[in-house]
Amino acid sequence: MADPEIKSYEPHHESQSAAVTESRPVRAVLMAVAFAFLGIFLVLPLIVVFNEALAKGVGAYTEALASPDTRSAIRLTLLVAAISVPLNIVFGISAAWAIAKFEFKGKAFLTTLIDLPFSVSPVISGLVYVLLFGAQGLLGAWLKAHGIAILFAVPGIVLATVFVTFPFVARELIPLMQEQGNGDEEAALSLGANGWQTFWYVTLPNVKWGLLYGVLLCNARAMGEFGAVSVVSGHIRGLTNTMPLHVEILYNEYNAVGAFAVASLLAGLALVTLVLKTLLEMRYGAEIAATRGH
Amino acid sequence: MKRFLLGAAALAALVLASSQAWSADRLLNASYDVGRELFVEVNKAFIAGHPGVSIDQSHAGTSAQARAIAEGLEADVVTFNQVIDVDFLVKKGLVSADWQKDFPDNASPFYSLPSFLVRAGNPKHIKDWNDLVRDDVQVIFPNPKTSGNARYTYLAATAYAKEAFKGDDAKVKEFVTKLFNNVPIFDTGGRAATTTFVQREIGDVLITFESETRGIRKEYGDDKFEQVTPSVSLLAEFPVAIVDKVADEHGTRDLAKSYLDFLYTPEGQDIAARNGLRARDAAVAAKYKAEFPDVRLLTVDDVFGGWAKVQAEHFAAGGLLDQVYGAR
Numbered sequence A: 001m002a003d004p005e006i007k008s009y010e011p012h013h014e015s016q017s018a019a020v021t022e023s024r025p026v027r028a029v030l031m032a033v034a035f036a037f038l039g040i041f042l043v044l045p046l047i048v049v050f051n052e053a054l055a056k057g058v059g060a061y062t063e064a065l066a067s068p069d070t071r072s073a074i075r076l077t078l079l080v081a082a083i084s085v086p087l088n089i090v091f092g093i094s095a096a097w098a099i100a101k102f103e104f105k106g107k108a109f110l111t112t113l114i115d116l117p118f119s120v121s122p123v124i125s126g127l128v129y130v131l132l133f134g135a136q137g138l139l140g141a142w143l144k145a146h147g148i149a150i151l152f153a154v155p156g157i158v159l160a161t162v163f164v165t166f167p168f169v170a171r172e173l174i175p176l177m178q179e180q181g182n183g184d185e186e187a188a189l190s191l192g193a194n195g196w197q198t199f200w201y202v203t204l205p206n207v208k209w210g211l212l213y214g215v216l217l218c219n220a221r222a223m224g225e226f227g228a229v230s231v232v233s234g235h236i237r238g239l240t241n242t243m244p245l246h247v248e249i250l251y252n253e254y255n256a257v258g259a260f261a262v263a264s265l266l267a268g269l270a271l272v273t274l275v276l277k278t279l280l281e282m283r284y285g286a287e288i289a290a291t292r293g294h
Numbered sequence B: 001m002k003r004f005l006l007g008a009a010a011l012a013a014l015v016l017a018s019s020q021a022w023s024a025d026r027l028l029n030a031s032y033d034v035g036r037e038l039f040v041e042v043n044k045a046f047i048a049g050h051p052g053v054s055i056d057q058s059h060a061g062t063s064a065q066a067r068a069i070a071e072g073l074e075a076d077v078v079t080f081n082q083v084i085d086v087d088f089l090v091k092k093g094l095v096s097a098d099w100q101k102d103f104p105d106n107a108s109p110f111y112s113l114p115s116f117l118v119r120a121g122n123p124k125h126i127k128d129w130n131d132l133v134r135d136d137v138q139v140i141f142p143n144p145k146t147s148g149n150a151r152y153t154y155l156a157a158t159a160y161a162k163e164a165f166k167g168d169d170a171k172v173k174e175f176v177t178k179l180f181n182n183v184p185i186f187d188t189g190g191r192a193a194t195t196t197f198v199q200r201e202i203g204d205v206l207i208t209f210e211s212e213t214r215g216i217r218k219e220y221g222d223d224k225f226e227q228v229t230p231s232v233s234l235l236a237e238f239p240v241a242i243v244d245k246v247a248d249e250h251g252t253r254d255l256a257k258s259y260l261d262f263l264y265t266p267e268g269q270d271i272a273a274r275n276g277l278r279a280r281d282a283a284v285a286a287k288y289k290a291e292f293p294d295v296r297l298l299t300v301d302d303v304f305g306g307w308a309k310v311q312a313e314h315f316a317a318g319g320l321l322d323q324v325y326g327a328r
Helices: A004-015 A014-022 A025-052 A057-066 A068-101 A107-119 A122-133 A140-145 A154-165 A167-180 A183-190 A195-224 A227-233 A243-252 A256-283 A287-291 B002-019 B036-050 B062-070 B083-090 B129-133 B148-164 B169-181 B190-198 B208-222 B245-251 B253-262 B265-272 B282-287 B300-303 B309-313 B320-326
Strands: B026-031 B054-059 B077-079 B110-112 B114-119 B207-211 B225-228 B232-234 B240-242 B296-298
Touching: A025 A256, A057 A256, A068 A154, A068 A167, A068 A195, A068 A243, A068 A256, A107 A154, A107 A167, A122 A154, A122 A227, A154 A195, A154 A227, A167 A195, A167 B309, A183 A195, A183 A243, A195 A256, A195 B129, A227 A243, A227 B253, A243 A256, A256 A287, B026 B036, B026 B062, B026 B253, B036 B054, B036 B253, B036 B265, B036 B320, B062 B077, B062 B083, B077 B083, B077 B253, B083 B169, B083 B309, B110 B265, B114 B148, B114 B208, B114 B232, B129 B148, B129 B169, B148 B169, B148 B190, B148 B232, B148 B296, B148 B309, B169 B320, B190 B207, B190 B208, B207 B208, B208 B225, B240 B253, B300 B309, B309 B320
Parallel strands: B026 B054, B026 B077, B232 B296
Antiparallel strands: B077 B240, B114 B207, B114 B225
16 A cells, blocks of 8 residues: 555655755744644643642642542552553454455444544533433443442543543554465464464564554543533542542632643653654664564 | 453442442442532531441532433432432432422531632722623633522522512513623533633633632632622522432441431531631521621522523523523
8 A cells, every 4th residue: 555655656756856956934933833842832831731730839730639539549540541441452453454454344344433532522422321321221220230330430431441542552553464464474373383382482572662642642541531520520539530530620719739730740750752753763773663564 | 261261250240249238337429520629628526426337439520410310320429519400310219399398498518609719908899799780800610501690690680670670570670681692602510611711711700600609719819809699699509409319228328317417406507607608597697697698698589489480481492592692
């Protein structure tokens, strides 16, 4: 698929040096536009977050983070990520494997389904679980009779988070595995490896960078999700309040320092993700380019 | 595979653990979105007198809370700031129909009212509702279509006009339309309106619950704003109720009752007054008299004939609010 495209772009590659010698003012303007855009939409808000969080000094900042409600919100967010990310790894690998390596009916349909959470508003995905597990929902009466709490408890939050994050790993892996084809696996199998060995020693190393990238994105979204979680959480302090929900509630209570302190942790997570990704690309750039195929 | 099993096991453990979350000495109080500080203090004081009891708090907009409870949020008691949201629970069969008789004062242990917050020195000399329709005054309150807080503002202004124009409906409508014309931005909620007034510095007066103005002055500086209490306003009740269905299932009815009763004790009333709410208890009210200026309060029942009628005549699609809002 990629070949004809590359060929059609070849003239551009050759004239690239000409493009670089674009007149200085034009280059300066382009760069200024790009930097100004990023500055206004990314850097400035980040500065505001940290500025507000530290508005009343470092003491107030650490105090805000040490409050029991905030600590439990952080714990819950970490727990939700710790459950939903591994589930997504398993699901992502299985889905990508099935779609990339096998031919079966309904394959296109499955691929479309995986994209569904991207096209559905998170609030709607939360409401779907309310309609399913709520007291007036489909399974509500049965769950109630068996004393199982899903909605307005941790399992509901995990379900909602898994729903909104499940495309991340699969979407990273599917194109990668499709491009690599079955050749390596067939070779391993013909040399006597069993299914698991083939997976561990051949398939997984081939996709590890794509997988890692998907996991980073998935984790960031799992910790930052607001809409879907807000609908199913019940907002119980210390029990079902995640970090993003806690930010909103602190802000509404005129506790700006507390709200922005928690927000700064979330922003910090985003920065860590970004740095990790950049480091990976710097260190293993060539290898990533080779295995990710772009 | 190992990871999957671990994940599945963790999920199963969570499901089991969360199914046992309630017991007879534990209450869940579903409350309104800005009531945290009040109930942190209330709960601390209540638990001091009831060792071994624990109280969980859930805070969100009370319409959302009522819907969540109908969908299975197992709140034993509700402490709301909107009567209609408790009525919603009555309709769903979760709260008994005569809940307002279960506790004194219409089951509203404390109350507040739509009040004014102006900039320091009150440069536009805003004293009462009739100042708000002056051409040189800009007023900030959120959209009454989306905000319960603003519905009180709308009703209070209407109640004032009804008195001032002796029930002349055409003049009342003109007055309220003028008031709406003086609002440059209708935010969706009370918090957003506060940001517009305080941080974007738009408008001369912010109308919100008196209990809110205290928090705003605390957060943004006591010296930057002044509270102005109008001559007349509308009683805003803070209704409390036991969610019968949940309390009976949990076996927490007695505890729930003594928890809500506690709000009426001098100790509970004192905590409420310190958090900006007006106390029902005469002694506590006298103690904090300086902070709560005299105001004549009208009730929704007296002026409008009850919440059901207000809903039908004013807030339903095509009702009086729509006519005023559309006439801008």
